[in-house]
Amino acid sequence: MTTVVVFNKRYLVPRKVSAYGDKNLTNAFSGNTLPSKPLIPILIKNLKEANKFLKDGSFNYILINRYKDGQDKIGSPRDNETDMDPNSSSTFSFGAERTMIFKRPNFNFVKIPLKNGSVLAMKPQTNEFWYHEIPRENE
Numbered sequence: 328m329t330t331v332v333v334f335n336k337r338y339l340v341p342r343k344v345s346a347y348g349d350k351n352l353t354n355a356f357s358g359n360t361l362p363s364k365p366l367i368p369i370l371i372k373n374l375k376e377a378n379k380f381l382k383d384g385s386f387n388y389i390l391i392n393r394y395k396d397g398q399d400k401i402g403s404p405r406d407n408e409t410d411m412d413p414n415s416s417s418t419f420s421f422g423a424e425r426t427m428i429f430k431r432p433n434f435n436f437v438k439i440p441l442k443n444g445s446v447l448a449m450k451p452q453t454n455e456f457w458y459h460e461i462p463r464e465n466e
Contacts, residue, residue: 329359333402342399348388363388377417377446386417394425397464403430416454418447426464428455 328338344353348363355361365375370389378381378385389456418427420441427447429437439447441461449459 331356331359333381342401343391343393343395345391345393346389346426347391352388354388354390361390373419376425377419380417380446380448397425400463401461403458416449418449420445420447425461427459427461429453429459431457 329344330337331340332338344361346352346361346363347366350363350365352363353360354363355444358400366389374386394400418441420443420444424440424442427439427441429439441447
């Protein structure tokens with residue numbers, strides 16, 4: 328199981344994580360490095376669909392977080408990894424609806440329902456100023 332380092336303490340990641348993309352791409356976060364596995368047809372199809380929404384560039388890497396139920400979650404990160412292009416962070420949601428919450432100091436939080444089949448694109452300013460999380464939810 329994957330672990331993360333937060334304030335020099337190691338924790339289990341409360342979800343399953345996998346990465347797919349172009350050869351030799353990796354994602355480094357919280358003391359982990361995830362090398363990409365070769366893209367499979369369903370992911371290639373989704374990348375092509377997502378690339379229609381980009382003005383410049385294209386998606387070439389997918390980090391998959393699998394939440395088995397409402398108890399799996401992701402904390403409040405800002406995607407500030409040095410190996411990640413800040414202009415191209417998007418969320419694809421498949422399966423049960425979950426809620427993404429955006430938080431910023433001295434602001435009210437914003438809740439966005441992620442319905443099955445939805446895509447949420449985050450501009451560079453989003454990760455610069457806002458934290459985002461998918462909290463635990465009652466089923």
